[in-house]
Amino acid sequence: MANPMMHENIWFDKSKVESAERTYQEHRAKQVDGLVVQGVGLGIGMTVDSPELAARLGAVEKENAELRQVTADLQAAVSKLTARVNALEGGSSGAPKSTASAPPAASKQEEEEEDSDSDVDLFGDDDDEEDDSLAKMQAEKKAAQDAQKKTKKVVIAKSNIILDVKPWDDETDMAEIEKAVRTVQCDGLKWGASKLVPVGYGIKKLQITCVVEDDKVGTDLLEEEITKFEDLVQSVDIAAFNKV
Structure with missing residues (x-):
């Protein structure tokens, strides 16, 4: 006896059935003010009737999109940095000997300039003048105190x-x-x-x-x-x- 399902042609029109189901769900979602979410691997739309849940799902999708954008920006920055490092390393390895010997000469000149600058005491003169002035004031004060002691009459009890x-x-x-x-x-x-x-x-x-x-x-x-x-x-x- 032949299988009666062989005479049914619905299983051979699966794509049509899924399209019809999707259209129905979208229409229903509009009626209930919900959200149809296309899930990965679901094959058909899923209707969310709760407005609160729909808002949360929308926020999650927005956050995922922002994270994907940040990840893409970071990947681009890393790629640029890697390319720049490779370029600098390649330039250093391929530079001629005369160019490589130039930086030490410049460094030696800079060291000599730094040494000459370190020998210059920008504040030394001011400090010496302040010390001399302070010593002079202290000497004058002591002399005045000594003179006062000499002129002051000693009182004997x-x-x-x-x-x-x-x-x-x-x-x-x-x-x-x-x-x-x-x-x-x-x-x-x-x-x-x-x-x-x-x-x-x-x-x-x-x-x-x-x-x-x-x-x-x-x-x-x-x-x-x-x-x-x-x-x-x-x-x-x-x-x-x-x-x-």
């Missing part, structure tokens, strides 16, 4: 001290005590006026004034020196102490 020198009893000779006290002499000490002041029971004390330089004479030194006269002096007290 002094104090006025009143001492109370007490005897052992009323029989002690107060004139001998004063004479002994005034024998105490040292640099920065100057004795002044004195008087006898009654203490009681007929006893008197010697009250004597002195001016001392603070850096040279202290009250401890005065008390120590005066009490050495232990046969005459019982004690020494500071009655008054004032800065001069």
Whole structure:
């Protein structure tokens, strides 16, 4: 029995069927405001009904086209660069000996010019002048300070001290005590006026004034020196102490 499909002629008109299907899909896409995408290897058009998906597919196609253009530009640039490098290498290998020897001479001349330029100190003179000016200003300042120190009066700190020198009893000779006290002499000490002041029971004390330089004479030194006269002096007290 013969195959009934042999009497069907549709399979022998595949191209007509695909064309009809494509026309139908395009018509449908226009009706639904979609996008017909021609896929590689699909053979027929594919209809996208979603506008959002259609926009995304369109953006992808645009991006692919831009990437293809960038790739083509890069390939062209690489080709030009390769050709230029090959040309430079070919020119260097084929150049005559006289041309190859010229660059070293030029380089030597350039080195000599650079050496001569390096010997020129564009700022050396200015630096020397500034150093000289600074040294001169410092010398003038020091001279002025020295002159000021010489003319300035040196102030010596002094104090006025009143001492109370007490005897052992009323029989002690107060004139001998004063004479002994005034024998105490040292640099920065100057004795002044004195008087006898009654203490009681007929006893008197010697009250004597002195001016001392603070850096040279202290009250401890005065008390120590005066009490050495232990046969005459019982004690020494500071009655008054004032800065001069």
